[in-house]
Amino acid sequence: MTKQELLSKTYEPNKFEAAIYELWEHGGVFNTLKGHLAGDDASAGPATCKSSNNNHFSILMPPLNANGNMHIGHSLSISLQDILCRHHRAQGTPTSYIPGLDHAGLETWVVFEKKLNEKGQSRFDFDRNTLYQKTWDFVEENKNNIQLQLRASGAGADWGNQFYTLDDNIRAQIYATFKQMWQDGLIYRGERIVNYSTKFQTGYADIEVDYKEEKGFLWDIIYDIKGSDEKIVVSTTRPETMLGDTAIAVNPSDQRYSHLVGQTAILPLLNREIPIVADDYVDAVYGTGAVKITPAHDPNDFEVGNRHNLPRITVIGFDGLMTAEAGQYAGLTVEKARNEVLKSLDKIGKLGEKKKIVHTVGYDYKSGLPIQPLLKEQWFIDMKPLAKKAIAAIKAKKIRFYPESRANVLISYLENLRDWNLSRQIPWGIPIPAFQNTSDPTDWIFDDRTDLTEIVADGKTYRRDEDVFDTWFSSGQLPLSVMPDGFTPISVMETGGDILFPWVSRMIMLSLYVKNQVPFTDVYLHGLVLDQHGAKMSKSKGNVINPMEVIEQYGSDALRMGLVVSRSAGQSQAFGLDKVISGRNLCNKLWNIAKFTSGILGEDYLRYTGFATNQNRGAGEISLNEPVENWIVARALTVKLRIDKLIADYRFAEAAEMLYGFIWGDVADWFIEAEKVYQNRDLLAWVLQFTLKLAHPFLPFVTEAIWQTLPFTTTILAAETWNDADFVSAKSAINELATGEFEQLKTFVSSSRELLANLPKAKYKLLYGNDNLIKSNSDLIKNLLKLESIATSDVGGELPIVVAGREAWLDVPKKVKQDYFANLRTKLEAAKSEIAALERRLLNPNYTEKAPAELVAETEATLKEKQQIVAKLQAELSQ
RNA sequence: GGAUCUUUAGCUCAGUUGGCUAGAGCGUACGAUUCACAUUCGUAAGGUCGAUGGUUCGAGCCCAUCAAGAUCCACCA
Numbered sequence A: 001m002t003k004q005e006l007l008s009k010t011y012e013p014n015k016f017e018a019a020i021y022e023l024w025e026h027g028g029v030f031n032t033l034k035g036h037l038a039g040d041d042a043s044a045g046p047a048t049c050k051s052s053n054n055n056h057f058s059i060l061m062p063p064l065n066a067n068g069n070m071h072i073g074h075s076l077s078i079s080l081q082d083i084l085c086r087h088h089r090a091q092g093t094p095t096s097y098i099p100g101l102d103h104a105g106l107e108t109w110v111v112f113e114k115k116l117n118e119k120g121q122s123r124f125d126f127d128r129n130t131l132y133q134k135t136w137d138f139v140e141e142n143k144n145n146i147q148l149q150l151r152a153s154g155a156g157a158d159w160g161n162q163f164y165t166l167d168d169n170i171r172a173q174i175y176a177t178f179k180q181m182w183q184d185g186l187i188y189r190g191e192r193i194v195n196y197s198t199k200f201q202t203g204y205a206d207i208e209v210d211y212k213e214e215k216g217f218l219w220d221i222i223y224d225i226k227g228s229d230e231k232i233v234v235s236t237t238r239p240e241t242m243l244g245d246t247a248i249a250v251n252p253s254d255q256r257y258s259h260l261v262g263q264t265a266i267l268p269l270l271n272r273e274i275p276i277v278a279d280d281y282v283d284a285v286y287g288t289g290a291v292k293i294t295p296a297h298d299p300n301d302f303e304v305g306n307r308h309n310l311p312r313i314t315v316i317g318f319d320g321l322m323t324a325e326a327g328q329y330a331g332l333t334v335e336k337a338r339n340e341v342l343k344s345l346d347k348i349g350k351l352g353e354k355k356k357i358v359h360t361v362g363y364d365y366k367s368g369l370p371i372q373p374l375l376k377e378q379w380f381i382d383m384k385p386l387a388k389k390a391i392a393a394i395k396a397k398k399i400r401f402y403p404e405s406r407a408n409v410l411i412s413y414l415e416n417l418r419d420w421n422l423s424r425q426i427p428w429g430i431p432i433p434a435f436q437n438t439s440d441p442t443d444w445i446f447d448d449r450t451d452l453t454e455i456v457a458d459g460k461t462y463r464r465d466e467d468v469f470d471t472w473f474s475s476g477q478l479p480l481s482v483m484p485d486g487f488t489p490i491s492v493m494e495t496g497g498d499i500l501f502p503w504v505s506r507m508i509m510l511s512l513y514v515k516n517q518v519p520f521t522d523v524y525l526h527g528l529v530l531d532q533h534g535a536k537m538s539k540s541k542g543n544v545i546n547p548m549e550v551i552e553q554y555g556s557d558a559l560r561m562g563l564v565v566s567r568s569a570g571q572s573q574a575f576g577l578d579k580v581i582s583g584r585n586l587c588n589k590l591w592n593i594a595k596f597t598s599g600i601l602g603e604d605y606l607r608y609t610g611f612a613t614n615q616n617r618g619a620g621e622i623s624l625n626e627p628v629e630n631w632i633v634a635r636a637l638t639v640k641l642r643i644d645k646l647i648a649d650y651r652f653a654e655a656a657e658m659l660y661g662f663i664w665g666d667v668a669d670w671f672i673e674a675e676k677v678y679q680n681r682d683l684l685a686w687v688l689q690f691t692l693k694l695a696h697p698f699l700p701f702v703t704e705a706i707w708q709t710l711p712f713t714t715t716i717l718a719a720e721t722w723n724d725a726d727f728v729s730a731k732s733a734i735n736e737l738a739t740g741e742f743e744q745l746k747t748f749v750s751s752s753r754e755l756l757a758n759l760p761k762a763k764y765k766l767l768y769g770n771d772n773l774i775k776s777n778s779d780l781i782k783n784l785l786k787l788e789s790i791a792t793s794d795v796g797g798e799l800p801i802v803v804a805g806r807e808a809w810l811d812v813p814k815k816v817k818q819d820y821f822a823n824l825r826t827k828l829e830a831a832k833s834e835i836a837a838l839e840r841r842l843l844n845p846n847y848t849e850k851a852p853a854e855l856v857a858e859t860e861a862t863l864k865e866k867q868q869i870v871a872k873l874q875a876e877l878s879q
Numbered sequence B: 001g002g003a004u005c006u007u008u009a010g011c012u013c014a015g016u017u018g019g020c021u022a023g024a025g026c027g028u029a030c031g032a033u034u035c036a037c038a039u040u041c042g043u044a045a046g047g048u049c050g051a052u053g054g055u056u057c058g059a060g061c062c063c064a065u066c067a068a069g070a071u072c073c074a075c076c077a
Helices: A018-026 A072-090 A105-118 A128-152 A168-183 A239-244 A300-309 A322-329 A334-347 A384-395 A406-415 A470-473 A497-515 A547-554 A556-563 A577-601 A625-647 A654-680 A680-695 A700-709 A724-733 A735-754 A774-775 A777-785 A816-842 A843-852 A853-878
Strands: A057-060 A095-098 A100-102 A187-197 A203-204 A209-225 A231-236 A248-250 A264-267 A270-277 A290-293 A351-364 A372-381 A401-402 A433-438 A440-446 A454-457 A459-464 A490-496 A522-527 A765-768 A789-792 A809-813
Touching: A018 A128, A018 A440, A018 A700, A072 A095, A072 A490, A072 A522, A072 A547, A072 A556, A072 A625, A100 A128, A100 A300, A100 A440, A105 A128, A128 A547, A168 A187, A168 A248, A168 A440, A168 A470, A168 A497, A187 A300, A209 A239, A209 A777, A231 A239, A231 A290, A231 A774, A239 A334, A290 A300, A322 A334, A334 A351, A334 A490, A384 A406, A401 A406, A401 A470, A401 A625, A406 A497, A433 A454, A440 A459, A470 A497, A490 A497, A547 A556, A547 A577, A556 A577, A556 A654, A556 A700, A577 A680, A577 A700, A625 A680, A625 A724, A625 A735, A654 A680, A654 A777, A680 A700, A735 A774, A735 A777, A735 A809, A765 A777, A774 A777, A777 A789, A789 A809
Parallel strands: A057 A095, A057 A490, A248 A270, A401 A522, A490 A522, A765 A789
Antiparallel strands: A187 A203, A187 A372, A209 A231, A209 A264, A209 A351, A248 A290, A264 A270, A433 A440, A433 A459, A454 A459, A765 A809
């Protein structure tokens, strides 16, 4: 089969996309080492565009869940990253796009545990090591799936350097960091109130708690004062926790209660004696001004308890049930205990008012159940020093943010950051390298031999902490462990705006801490991909779009185009299939441009050698003979420079739209149409290869597929770099005058079409006077207007076409002429009022004095032009 | 309680330091059509740029206030 025959009649992406990806991968196009080797094409290539830091460009792919599937948000993310990488690669910049998969701690664990449960097994049937192995195997089985999806998305990633967040080098880095922090005194173990998921039996980070505002009740509970008839009333939203009360607190300056401070209150139901203390934490004007203190179940009460040396009584267990401390309520769920406590209180007359209120309640973001604040020993990082460095770096603009406003949002987050709970009580993750002395619970040592559960040091036996690290602690260090030499800091961190806090902030802090270097210089955040009505996609709503299905139906390029257009940094935006279809149509257009061009070139066409200058034309050189030919080359060069600039500014949507307009509006509608007349083979070949190169980052598959079929190409498009010499010779070959002439021709043709648009059949003649432009382009005009004939005429014809400087008429029926004149009069009026406005502006001394001189000159020129048009219109009308 | 973002054509959105008549795609209307493409071609209609003030020679863009919507952060019982 010849190359040309490969260019099938219709554009059917799913017939070639997989093969194209294989071609790239086999060709080593995405291999990061390319460009480092002496004499390699990439390093020898010219760079038309500015290069990134150290003349290297790098992107770290935010790791996808190894056990998951891509969703449409991933597709957007991958598209943007891949556009950047392919663009920079084509500039000749050594480029590294490092792909990776995430073990995704809790996310994966939840899926695996569900599977276990389905088999009638539970996590309690196995020890943590066994569970870890089982989960590992489960993930290994599914890893391949997501990698296939990434390839289907066109991600031009360096698979030879791919990472998995459980890799040895990644673990080693994490342990090294943990050790350094341990030695610096930033790591501490403490009993604190943690956000606990009773469903998954693990603590969460603050950021993993999903707060929801909801309606609830505020109950008053009446406490007796010991040795007095007085009562004290407290309000609470969680009556069941009163079983764990160890004090009542009031504001020290609250006159109402000052005489009670130091006295003892009797806890109803349990008849426990608890002190009344004074603490600034209490807001005297809220509720009754007296607060029950439950140090084991509320972070604020915990603090109050510390200040007043109060005991901590745990009444809710890690299983979410009431503990033995809860007396008769032991074993009940929190909800049942609440009802029972309320009933009991009511029975003994200790329940006061019940008020409706709106308050925020923390929920488990995975299970949707309420988060229990529970007392637990965990590992914490003191975040203050880390945050401080990060804030300084951001303020010093060492990292640029797109959109810019996110920098300030991040700073205020960092300023209020609390200590980070690192411990997770799940089997799936990286074990914490800390061991506890079996005979002294306060004696903890660091040791990275986490494959052992027990070690002996200094003659003492230590047992490993069973917990694993929070996933963000490990993914927050990826820039430190996975980037190839020479590619740090990472050029662009492209990721979703929703993980600015959990991930981006941590990478910045940890990289600054460990290496005293920012992990990346630019952060580009994309928004959510919403459904076509602007609603969040979610499984429960059933409005989720599976990107693989879209790719199957419309092609990977179409999906990429559909996602990228109409989207600016950080903005969540609706996604509709109409945009994908429009992308598919563009691919189809490109396909047909290629088919037309190939048809004219023939199978034996060999590559041109460059542009001819003036008359000195050598064999295979491109000559620009016609106005349209000069115009399209000039246009191509301009568009390329503009797209380069737009990509450098991360204005992807505008770049994509510019490309769309170039392919469809300039190349197809004007150039190709014109070449049906001229058939300049060399130029057709040049324009096609240029367009394919330009479009490649946005439409990698279709451009490569076409490239592979061209008779004059033997290379891989994805590995092609822009050639400066070609650019220069193209530029020097352009005749500016001819370019301008084609602009005039375009206007002339458009105006004529407007006249002809609504005529039943275009069987008319175009007559023209002494006009060289029309004369020398008569064939083209006749073709573009689909006219029957075109001829010179000394006398004015029926219907004048009014375009500045042109003399031409259409031979049409009287009726058409009359309508046209009516139209002309409206235009005349419009032009006149524009002139009036321009004159007014020029008469305004404030304008002429204060506005820039060029602008004033431009206004004057416009005025003259308009005046000419009016004169002409008036002349035509008077005929 | 604090903060951020959004509001431009019927729909989804662009509009880069303020500068001529505010753009695109889709949709709509009218017309065309034997080969590159119906996944097509041509033409047109459609906008007081959320509201009100202000700064300026000039505001979709800058400032203030307001309205509507979205999101994030925060331990108020």
